[in-house]
Amino acid sequence: MNLKNMSTREIASILEKDNINDDIISMLHTDKRKSVQQLLKHYTNEQKEKSRLHNLYKYEYQFKEQGINYIAGVDEAGRGPLAGPVIAAAVILPIGCFIPKLNDSKKLAPAMREKIYTLITEKALSISRSIIDEKTIDRINIYQASMNAMYNAIYGLGITPEQVLIDATPLNLLEIPHLSIIKGDSKSASIAAASIIAKVERDHLMNEYDKKYPQYGFSRHKGYGTKNHIEALQKYGPCPIHRRSFEPIKSM
Structure with a gap:
């Protein structure tokens, strides 16, 4: 040749x-x-x-060797902010599916997250989301709210998974075989995909809240306790989507 x-x-x-x-x-x-x-x-x-x-498909390939084909990755976004909901996502990918740059959502620039988000929605076998609002977070606490969102997302999938891979949080009541992986969003393709779905969709929601409550700058910080956000809270007080059980809002 x-x-x-x-x-x-x-x-x-x-x-x-x-x-x-x-x-x-x-x-x-x-x-x-x-x-x-x-x-x-x-x-x-x-x-x-x-x-x-x-x-990144290491865990998925291990389960595939056992004859397991439907593996769901689960992750949440929004545990730390002072405002807005927590969102969990569950994603079942075709094992080995090539999605360039797929990674932990925190390691990706917003524009890249959006591109990968689109690819995931095109290629995933099933995607499910669950949103727990700020009032429920205040009532039951953020940890329980995050777990509830994860359970809801898993059971909301259109395909029943044979195995679930979870980012860190143990879901002891889950009636499907599951494995919690510390920093799973950087170790499992399925969890990474779930982290991107949850993060991007929560960001979109916070951008909408920014239009309703423009004085807080939600489109910039997505509800996290940045200096500008704290200054806005001190000037205007909390709005309806702020978490009353979180400091410094609780003391206000």
């Missing part, structure tokens, strides 16, 4: 195939064409990303 006589388009077609021979990659490294080197760089980066994602 004489790659130097091939067009860039023909080489790109070869690189789209699986199991590329190492000799082909070596030959491409000697090709002086800038367009070919750009193709090679893109291919190399894509292979690195596929390898990273393969490792």
Whole structure:
């Protein structure tokens, strides 16, 4: 195979195939064409990303070897803010599904989260969400509210999972085989997907609240206790979506 006589388009077609021979990659490294080197760089980066994602499916592959195919990842967003709800999401992905840049939502820039969010909604087998509002949080406490949201999200899935992977929080009453993983949103693709769904949808909700209560800046801080948010609370007092059981609002 004489790659130097091939067009860039023909080489790109070869690189789209699986199991590329190492000799082909070596030959491409000697090709002086800038367009070919750009193709090679893109291919190399894509292979690195596929390898990273393969490792992110470590738990899912282990369960697949046991004959388990429907694995739900579960995570929540909004445990720490002073305002707004807590949202949990449960996601079942096709095991090994390639979603570039999939990761813990906290490690992603907002624009990237939005892109990955769209890919997850397109590729997931099932997605479920649960929202627990601030009044319920004040009544039963944030920890219990977060757990309730997770239970609701799991049982709301359109496909009953055979295994559930949970980010840290133990759900001892869950009647489905489950595993809690510390920092699971950076160790499991399914939990990472759930973390993105929960985070993005909560952010969207807080952006809507910003239109209703613009003086607090919810679109910027999403309800977290930033300096500007605290200053707004001191100036205007709490609004209906603030959590009365959280300090400094409780003392106000």
